[in-house]
Amino acid sequence: MTALHSNARIAVIGAGAMGAGIAQVAAQAGHPVLLFDNRPGAAAQAIDGVDRQLGKRVEKGKLSSEARPRCQDSCRLIGFTQTEPRGRKEPCNAALLC
Numbered sequence: 001m002t003a004l005h006s007n008a009r010i011a012v013i014g015a016g017a018m019g020a021g022i023a024q025v026a027a028q029a030g031h032p033v034l035l036f037d038n039r040p041g042a043a044a045q046a047i048d049g050v051d052r053q054l055g056k057r058v059e060k061g062k063l064s065s066e067a068r069p070r071c072q073d074s075c076r077l078i079g080f081t082q083t084e085p086r087g088r089k090e091p092c093n094a095a096l097l098c
Helices: 015-029 042-059 067-074
Strands: 009-011 033-037 076-081 095-097
Touching: 009 015, 009 067, 015 042, 015 067, 015 076, 033 042, 042 067, 067 076
Parallel strands: 009 033, 009 095, 033 076
Antiparallel strands: none
């Protein structure tokens, strides 16, 4: 098994604690991340949580302040709506169900 290329897009399905953590780790590794959840507002809440965790890592010196915006920009929300019951279809290289 080989590692994913650094620009491989990762889809994380489920924005609970585990999904948010996986999204954070993938973003810190430089991957574009698509975060899905069927509960309204859950993906946005997870992104906010990831941002707080990144801030704590910067404060502790475990993440550079220059890397934080790059990580934040890597995570995108893809939600489910009544008009798009299956969400937008975007290609990804790996999908994780959390």
